[in-house]
Amino acid sequence: MNQDYFRLRATFPRQKADFRLKELESIWYLSSKQVKRRLLKFQEKGWLTYEPGHGRGHLSKLSFKTNFKKQFKMELAHALQTKNAENLLFLLELPLPLDWLRDFQAEIQDFFDFKHTNTQNEPIVLRKVLSRPITTLNPTQTAILHEHYLIKQLGDTLVEYKNDTLTPLLAHHFTADNAYQKWTFFLRKGVKFHNGKVMTSLEVKQTIEQIRHELGHDYYQFENLIAIECPSNHTIIFKLNQPERLFARYLADIKYVIRDIENETTPENWIGTGAFKITEKSDKKLKLTVNEHYFGYRPFIDEVDCFVADLPKFSTTLFDPNQYSDIAYSKKIQQIGGAEFLICNMNRKTIIQNQLIRQAIYEVLDMSQFKQRKGIPASHYFSKDSQPPQKSLTKAKHLLKKAHYQGEKIKLATLAHFKDTITLGKWVTQRANAIGLRIELTYFTFENDYYSDYLVNDIDCVLLGDIPTENDELAYLEFVSNHNLLIQRMLSTIQLTQLQKMIRHFKSQPSQLARHQTYLEIDKWLTSNYYLIYTVHPVREVFTHPMLQDVKEDYDYKTAWSI
Structure with a gap:
C-alpha cells in the first residue's frame, strides 16, 4: 500500500478532482516541483491521469482509475487479514466518512483486544491504541500519567505506595531511627535486571546517585541526604542531616525505579527489573514482552502492543464496544485525582505581571458557566478541600x-x-474578549513543545491538568516541586525561593494533619496571588475490559489475571 497515494485519495475521494498544487504541498510536505514529480510517477503506474493547469488561475486536474471507497475497504480488509497494525492504523486515521468503517467494526475491535486461546503455545496479547506519541520513558523526566504507568511496568522501586500504605517491593523490609535521619533498606535476593544481571545494593546506590545528578543535589527530596552506605550486597543505608519523615515515601515514586546504571546507554534506554521489557520501540509502536525472570508473580498477559494513532473515532461512535462486542465491557464515570488549572507565566515581562489582570482572568474562568464542563469546579488541588468559587464578569x-x-x-x-x-480554550477566549480582555489562543503538544522552552519563553498562560498516581500529600508536593511540571517552570526566581521555604516547612511537620494545613497555606499563596487558577476536578467516562475492571491503575498489566 502506497500511503502517499492514499493520502491523496482521502483528500480527493471522488473519481475526478480540480485542484491547486498548494493543496498537495500541505498534505505531502513537498515543494510544488516535488508534487508534480510524484503525480507523474503515479500516472506512470497507471493509478491516475494528471493534467497540469497552465497559466495563473487555471486549476490542475486529476482523474483516478479506481473507486476509492472500494479500494479503501479492500486495503482495510487486507490489513486485518494480515494483522498489519501499522497499515490498519494509517487507514483508520484518514479523514474519511465513518460509514466506510461500519462493516469492519467487530473485526477492528477484535484486533485491538485481548487475544486468548486454549492452546499452550499461543501468547496472550493486549493491543492498545495511544492517542499521542510517547514523549519520554526517562523516569526522572516524565510528566505524563500514561508514561508513568508504562515505566512502572518496566522497573520497580524499593517500596511501593498502595492504598495509603507503604509496602515492600525490591526491599523486603526497611527501618528508620527515632530521629528519621537514618533509613535502612534490606533488599530481596536474586532479583535480576532485564539483561540477567543480579541486583545488589551497589546498583541501588548508583541509581540514586544518578538521579541526584539529573535532578540536582538541592532537589527537595535530596537536600538533606549526606551519605549512602552499602554494608552488604543486600543492605543499603541512607543518612540525612535533618529529619525526613517522608523519605521512604519519596522512594516509592516512579522516578526511583532501580536501574542497571553501568550498562545503561542513555537515561531513555534504561535497564530495569520490571515485569515487562521493551522488545520493540518506534514512533508508532511500543511492544512490551513479559519478563520470564520477574521476581514477583508472573503476569497473565504475555505481550502488550501499544500503537500510536490520532483516532478521535476510536473512543466515540465507532468504538463504543457495547454496541457490537460480546465482551461485557463496563462503563464507568470516574473522578480523577488532582485538578485542572490555568497557570500564569511569571517569567514573562508582559501584562500578566499585573495581579489585577490575573485576578480578572480568574473571574472570567467561571466554570459553573461552562456548559461543556467535565468535572466539579475547583478551588484547591484536592477535591475534598474545594468550595464552589463565586465569580463574576462584572x-x-x-x-x-x-x-x-x-x-x-x-x-x-x-x-x-x-x-x-x-x-x-475557545470558551475562555470568547468570554474574555466579550469584556475587552484580549486573549489570543494557541496550541501546544507534549511531544514537540512541553519539554522545550516554548511555553516559558512565548506563552503568558497555560491551561493544563495534574493527575497524580496517588491522591496523598506527596502528590501535591510533587505538583509544586517537580522541575518538569509547570509551577517550577512558570514562577520567578524570587517566587520559587519563597515556595521552597514553604516546602521545607511542609516537610518538617510531624503529622499528616499538620502537613495538610501547610499544603492549604501553600495553595492559598499560589491562588490568592493568582499565579495558579484551578478550574475543575475532572471526571471521565471509560469503557473497561473485564480483564482490567478490578485493576486500579489503567495500565498496570502486571495485575490483570483473568479474562
Missing part, C-alpha cells in the same frame, strides 16, 4: 478598569488534538 470588567488595561495581548496555550481542551 467584577472582571471592574478589575480591568482598575488596572488601566489598554488591550494588551495575552497569549493562552492549551493542548492541541484534544477536543475538550480546545473547546475550553
